[in-house]
Amino acid sequence: MAEHGRRAADHCWKVTKSAVIADTCVPMFQLPCLCAWHCLCCRYAQAGKDASLCAWQCVQFWTPLSLTVFFLWLLYRPDRFYPTVDSAVLTALHVTTGAAGKSSLEYDLAASLNLRNSNARLSIRYLDVGVAAFYNGTRLGSADNSLPGSFRQGPKNTTVLRSSFQGTVADVDEGVVKELDRERAAETVHVRVSVDLTIMYKVWFVQEVFFYKYDCWLWFTLPPNAVFHGDGASCLRV
Template sequence: MNHNPQYPQPNPPASYYGQPVYAYPAPPPPPHDQFRRLLAILIRAFIISCAIIGLVVLILWLIYRPQKMKISVPAASLRSFNLSAADSGGNRFLSFDLSANISFRNPNKRVGIYYDWIEAQAFYDGERFGWAGLPGFYQGRKETASAPAEFHGRSAVAIGDRGAEEFQTDNAAGVFPVDLWVFGRVRYKFGSAVTRRYLLRARCDLRLPLAKGGFNPADCDVSDL
């Protein structure tokens, strides 16, 4: 026999449950975390963009395979070349009359070349004595163009006694070594796309007979940056 009578349990007071619990939203991340996240997104986008651009450039290069232009001097004439004696201040002057025909060859089958501006400079013994501007032009695929460069005048040169002795030696031999430099700005055309401007530099080592024939054509060392 069960001697423990069952009594109804009273309801606990409201204070028994304590304060009600609410689900608050998570606080926003600190400002520096947002900045780091944005910076990471920008860096990732930049890397992806560079990769896409690099891939496009590689594909274009594989399709077109651009080559540097070829520059040469097939003909040149040195009609006069005289170095004065040093004056009281030690200055010497070089009188010259030189003409050179500069040839530009585009060896590419699918690439055109814009020569936006071109100039030629003449040097003897490391001293520039002449300058000539050349007209700009567009050169199509597999085309060859030529431009005459004329150098006439009298120029002060910093040639000392040793350089003057070398000049006399060259004069006795009747052949003068002259460096002809070609400078310019060029752009390459791939279909309808045109590149930025590149610096063109070409060095042509000439051996010029004085006032007579026998000039040997010279190929130039070309670089475009």
């Protein structure tokens, strides 16, 4: 029965890791014992085993892995990873009114996003990169398809992603129109660029996946050709 429980635990481990990489399940570190309890403890409970044996099996399974991940996290500190925006150009951001009296927001934005791997030994695998732009809570749209898919970044390396956003948001809220009018009167407008990253670190035989979201606040003078110079300003993790 013990061997059967170990095989079930191995299967659970593989399924969970695959789900995390495929982004089809809640990340494993958010539910550290649920899957192990299902794969190990329930089988022992069904066999009429003592509950203490069930708990001990869970401890044996998770403690070495948890300690390994914790020390690797302390060594490489993935939480210190922040994208930066060095420059951006806002060519258009204005409201137009159609024949039916409905307001539309036209926009044209280009931004250069820097992803820096400052670690001297560790490579990063980007499983997914998503970038979207917002004005006053209204989604302007996602970046065009120039963003890469999965790619690897070596140690002490910087990857520059150039994102562009163009289009029209139909029937925008009146609050958006008033906010844009207020900012244009003050001769400065802001746009929020949201960055979603799924990155994987692999050290020896251990690999972990992390999901991060960042907000980059960009302030411009009035378009057209309003330029933002961030000088490496860090985006804020949310």
